[in-house]
Amino acid sequence: xxxxxxxxxxxxxxxxxxxxxxxxxxxxxxxxxxxxxxxxxxxxxxxxxxxxxxxxxxxxxxxxxxxxxxxxxxxxxxxxxxxxxxxxxxxxxxxxxxxxxxxxxxxxxxxxxxxxxxxxxxxxxxxxxxxxxxxxxxxxxxxxxxxxxxxxxxxxxxxxxxxxxxxxxxxxxxxxxxxxxxxxxxxxxxxxxxxxxxxxxxxxxxxxxxxxxxxxxxxxxxxxxxxxxxxxxxxxxxxxxxxxxxxxxxxxxxxxxxxxxxxxxxxxxxxxxxxxxxxxxxxxxxxx
Numbered sequence: 001x002x003x004x005x006x007x008x009x010x011x012x013x014x015x016x017x018x019x020x021x022x023x024x025x026x027x028x029x030x031x032x033x034x035x036x037x038x039x040x041x042x043x044x045x046x047x048x049x050x051x052x053x054x055x056x057x058x059x060x061x062x063x064x065x066x067x068x069x070x071x072x073x074x075x076x077x078x079x080x081x082x083x084x085x086x087x088x089x090x091x092x093x094x095x096x097x098x099x100x101x102x103x104x105x106x107x108x109x110x111x112x113x114x115x116x117x118x119x120x121x122x123x124x125x126x127x128x129x130x131x132x133x134x135x136x137x138x139x140x141x142x143x144x145x146x147x148x149x150x151x152x153x154x155x156x157x158x159x160x161x162x163x164x165x166x167x168x169x170x171x172x173x174x175x176x177x178x179x180x181x182x183x184x185x186x187x188x189x190x191x192x193x194x195x196x197x198x199x200x201x202x203x204x205x206x207x208x209x210x211x212x213x214x215x216x217x218x219x220x221x222x223x224x225x226x227x228x229x230x231x232x233x234x235x236x237x238x239x240x241x242x243x244x245x246x247x248x249x250x251x252x253x254x255x256x257x258x259x260x261x262x263x264x265x266x267x268x269x270x271x272x273x274x275x276x277x278x279x280x281x282x283x284x285x286x287x288x
Contacts, residue, residue, distance in 0.1 A: 022165035035110040071172040074113025090175035122192040127216035131198035134173040181280025194256035195265040218262040219250030242271040
C-alpha cells in the first residue's frame with residue numbers, strides 16, 4: 001500500500017486552517033491523528049492533493065470545565081481522554097468507554113474530533129456522546145462558533161454537517177450530575193464494534209424523569225431510540241424498552257451478522273446498560 005503525493009500544510013490557528021480548507025475545497029482534508037484518513041489513502045479509497053494538519057491549533061487542544069460543561073478539543077486523543085483526571089471526575093463513564101476504543105496504538109494517535117468527523121458507522125464515541133447529550137462546536141475563520149447537537153452533526157455513514165471550510169473545534173457535554181447515570185455496553189468480534197449502546201437516565205421522585213438511549217454499529221448511523229426513550233420515561237419495564245430499541249435501531253446485515261441477530265444484540269445490551277445506568281442514578285441520588 002502506497003500513498004499518492006499530497007501537500008501537507010501545518011496550520012496554527014482556526015483562521016489559517018479554515019482558510020486553507022476553503023481555498024483548496026474538495027481537494028483538501030484536515031488531519032490530526034490520521035488513523036482513519038491515512039488508511040483510506042493507502043487503500044486508494046480516497047485521494048486529496050492537500051492535507052491540513054490541525055494538531056498545532058490551540059483551540060482544538062485541551063480538556064476544560066467551563067459554564068457547567070466538559071469541553072474537549074477536537075484534536076485531543078482518545079488516550080488523553082481516558083487518562084484525564086477532569087474527565088474521570090465529571091464523566092467517569094466517558095473515560096471508561098475510551099479505554100475500550102480499538103487498541104492502544106489507535107487511542108494514542110487517534111482523536112475524538114477525527115473519529116466523529118469520519119462518521120464511521122462502527123464507532124464507540126458517537127454512540128456514547130449521543131446518549132450523553134453532547135454538542136459539536138463548529139467554526140469557520142473569523143465567524144462565530146456554531147453549536148450543533150450531535151444528532152444534527154452526524155448525518156449519515158461518513159457524512160457530517162460540516163460545510164466546505166468548516167472545522168470541528170470541540171465537543172462539549174454536561175457532567176454526570178447527582179441523580180443521573182450513564183452506561184455504555186458493546187460487543188466486538190474485532191477492533192470495530194459489532195454493536196454499541198449507551199443509556200443515560202435521570203431519576204427524580206423515585207422514578208425515571210428523563211432518559212436517552214443511543215444505538216450504534218448495527219446500522220449505517222448511530223441513532224437515538226426515541227420510541228424506547230418515551231417508553232422509559234413512561235415507566236415501561238426494562239424488557240419492553242430494550243425491545244423497542246432493538247426494533248428501531250436500523251440494523252442491517254453485514255459480516256457481523258443478520259438483522260435479527262443484531263437486533264437481539266441490541267436488545268440484550270440495552271437491557272444491561274439500562275440496569276447499570278439506573279443503578280448509578282439511584283446511588284448518586286443519595287438517601288431517600
